[in-house]
Amino acid sequence: MSDGVLDPAMPEARRSRWLTFVRRNPTLVAGCVILGFMAIIALIAPWISGDPLLMQPIERLKPPSDRFLFGTDNLGRDVFARTAYGARVSLLVGLVVAVLSVGIGLVIGLLSGYFRRVDAIVSRMLDGLMAIPAILLAIALVSLTKGGVSIVILAITIPEIPRVVRLVRGVVLTTREEPFVEAAIATGTRVPLLLIRHILPSTLPPLIVQASYICASAILIEASLSFLGAGIPPEIPTWGNMIAGSRLFLGRAPWTIFCPGLALALVVLAVNLVGDGLRDRLDPKLQKKMR
Amino acid sequence: MKSYVIQRLFSTLIVMAMVGVFVFLLLHLSPGDPAAIIAGDNATSEQIDGIRQKLGLDDPLPVQFLRWVSHVVQGDLGISIFSNEPVLKLVGQRLEPTISLALTTLLVAVVIAVTFGVIAAWKAGTLIDRLLMVISVVGFSVPVFVVGYILIYVFAIWLRWLPVQGYTPIAEGLWPWMRNLILPATALGLAYVALIARITRATMLEVLEEDYIRTAVAKGVSNRTMLLKHALRNAGVPIVTIIGIGVALLISGVVITETVFNIPGVGRLVVDAIAKRDYPIIQGVILIFSGVYVIINLIVDLTYMLLDPRIRYK
Numbered sequence: 001m002s003d004g005v006l007d008p009a010m011p012e013a014r015r016s017r018w019l020t021f022v023r024r025n026p027t028l029v030a031g032c033v034i035l036g037f038m039a040i041i042a043l044i045a046p047w048i049s050g051d052p053l054l055m056q057p058i059e060r061l062k063p064p065s066d067r068f069l070f071g072t073d074n075l076g077r078d079v080f081a082r083t084a085y086g087a088r089v090s091l092l093v094g095l096v097v098a099v100l101s102v103g104i105g106l107v108i109g110l111l112s113g114y115f116r117r118v119d120a121i122v123s124r125m126l127d128g129l130m131a132i133p134a135i136l137l138a139i140a141l142v143s144l145t146k147g148g149v150s151i152v153i154l155a156i157t158i159p160e161i162p163r164v165v166r167l168v169r170g171v172v173l174t175t176r177e178e179p180f181v182e183a184a185i186a187t188g189t190r191v192p193l194l195l196i197r198h199i200l201p202s203t204l205p206p207l208i209v210q211a212s213y214i215c216a217s218a219i220l221i222e223a224s225l226s227f228l229g230a231g232i233p234p235e236i237p238t239w240g241n242m243i244a245g246s247r248l249f250l251g252r253a254p255w256t257i258f259c260p261g262l263a264l265a266l267v268v269l270a271v272n273l274v275g276d277g278l279r280d281r282l283d284p285k286l287q288k289k290m291r
Numbered sequence: 292m293k294s295y296v297i298q299r300l301f302s303t304l305i306v307m308a309m310v311g312v313f314v315f316l317l318l319h320l321s322p323g324d325p326a327a328i329i330a331g332d333n334a335t336s337e338q339i340d341g342i343r344q345k346l347g348l349d350d351p352l353p354v355q356f357l358r359w360v361s362h363v364v365q366g367d368l369g370i371s372i373f374s375n376e377p378v379l380k381l382v383g384q385r386l387e388p389t390i391s392l393a394l395t396t397l398l399v400a401v402v403i404a405v406t407f408g409v410i411a412a413w414k415a416g417t418l419i420d421r422l423l424m425v426i427s428v429v430g431f432s433v434p435v436f437v438v439g440y441i442l443i444y445v446f447a448i449w450l451r452w453l454p455v456q457g458y459t460p461i462a463e464g465l466w467p468w469m470r471n472l473i474l475p476a477t478a479l480g481l482a483y484v485a486l487i488a489r490i491t492r493a494t495m496l497e498v499l500e501e502d503y504i505r506t507a508v509a510k511g512v513s514n515r516t517m518l519l520k521h522a523l524r525n526a527g528v529p530i531v532t533i534i535g536i537g538v539a540l541l542i543s544g545v546v547i548t549e550t551v552f553n554i555p556g557v558g559r560l561v562v563d564a565i566a567k568r569d570y571p572i573i574q575g576v577i578l579i580f581s582g583v584y585v586i587i588n589l590i591v592d593l594t595y596m597l598l599d600p601r602i603r604y605k
Binding site for chain 1: 302305306307308309310312313314317318325328329428429431432433434435436437440441443444448539542543546547550561562564565566568570573574576577580581584585588
């Protein structure tokens with residue numbers, strides 16, 4: 001990306017606009033660059049790496065070299081290929097959990113923020129749900145089923161929903177007192193339209209920020225669950241599974257743990273940076289303070 | 292003030308009741324026959340029937356729920372399917388390592404995080420501030436188990452300063468006990484430090500803008516007194532809130548940390564139970580950890596009254 005910015009062929013005005021954007025939003029840009037890089041690796045994994053499942057006992061626990069960029073694990077599998085394929089699972093889980101929990105939480109939050117009676121029941125239920133540590137709830141849900149990617153996604157989504165509902169509910173409670181909402185009610189706007197056209201837009205900026213934090217936490221929880229043996233089945237290469245499988249070889253082959261571990265940390269860091277960057281941009285109160 | 296305490300106690304009870312309903316329903320909302328799933332893929336139909344009988348899964352749901360609640364209230368969390376021991380007893384045997392780890396982490400993390408946050412806010416915009424905040428973003432992003440393995444590799448395998456893993460009971464001496472806790476507590480505390488330091492910095496920044504801080508500085512109060520007595524105390528409520536909320540992070544982290552460092556605590560008990568599908572243990576530990584979380588947050592809410600007298604009169 002920095003090459004593009006410094007490209008002399010670029011018109012002067014456009015280039016300076018780019019530079020200003022980068023200078024004003026360093027975290028957002030840094031996060032997007034790292035995340036974009038990881039997404040590309042995940043997408044083109046089949047073309048740039050070997051078979052992540054192929055076992056070559058002769059090549060077991062080989063350190064990183066030209067042939068095996070990240071070395072091999074205790075079964076002689078290519079750690080680079082497994083790390084690249086692992087990015088697919090992590091990014092997929094992060095994205096799907098963020099979309100699902102924001103979608104479901106938005107609907108529940110709008111309804112419970114607007115209808116007092118729904119609110120009384122929903123709030124109590126969510127308080128209870130929030131009191132259960134997310135990883136333990138997910139462990140219980142996964143250990144009661146046969147496992148698989150969709151179950152893991154569901155098990156991570158459920159504990160995230162209350163956070164979204166609380167956020168949306170709070171915004172709805174303040175927005176519904178605004179004059180423009182009263183005006184809309186006075187002119188006879190019906191409730192569904194009122195919620196969608198007049199109240200929903202003010203929930204979006206904080207929701208977008210929240211969605212990125214949920215994405216980061218979902219990636220972390222998926223890796224943790226797989227690491228604990230309560231996540232994605234071990235035959236699918238994920239970063240958590242790779243670390244769990246190489247646990248006993250930390251002293252002899254640290255690359256089998258640190259390569260997926262650093263990839264995981266990098267992706268979570270990037271998503272958190274995007275979240276921080278979006279928050280700084282979208283929160284007008286903060287923006288004033290920054291200047 | 293009294294009514295506030297009573298109100299908080301009441302809402303805590305409701306939350307605990309909801310937790311109970313969720314934990315109970317977990318087993319019954321999952322698709323398929325819970326007894327068959329718990330018994331595993333190779334179970335015979337007699338084994339499945341045995342488990343069904345043991346857990347009382349044949350009765351109607353409300354009956355099962357009432358029976359379960361009345362047992363739980365009496366401190367009976369069920370019997371482990373695998374070892375046939377009461378869950379409460381199994382948890383009790385594992386309590387010391389978990390409490391040691393959690394309390395050490397909590398204590399060290401809060402002290403470090405608040406110090407970092409106060410310094411970062413005081414020196415806002417300087418290199419120290421930037422550095423501390425970068426550490427906190429990174430600390431929040433690196434998973435507990437990755438930090439754990441890095442620490443083990445550097446301090447135990449490479450430098451050989453500390454043991455790789457395991458736990459020594461405190462009865463065998465303070466230093467052996469601490470030696471085994473240093474690495475796990477550091478790994479577990481990192482994310483917690485990051486979380487608390489960020490909130491401390493943000494709140495302190497707001498408080499330092501207040502008129503009374505300027506007055507304190509103007510009348511010649513030392514920096515130390517100004518920061519600790521005038522500013523930090525007024526920044527107390529959000530900091531204590533995040534310490535309470537962060538306990539959830541700590542509890543999830545304990546489960547992972549105990550696995551990384553092979554500490555025979557409650558977290559290890561759950562992880563071993565996953566592989567054996569020993570559902571009563573999973574259920575019981577979730578209930579206990581959730582209860583701990585709810586009670587800590589009750590205590591947090593009640594300490595607000597000490598920190599902020601305004602809340603007493605609301």
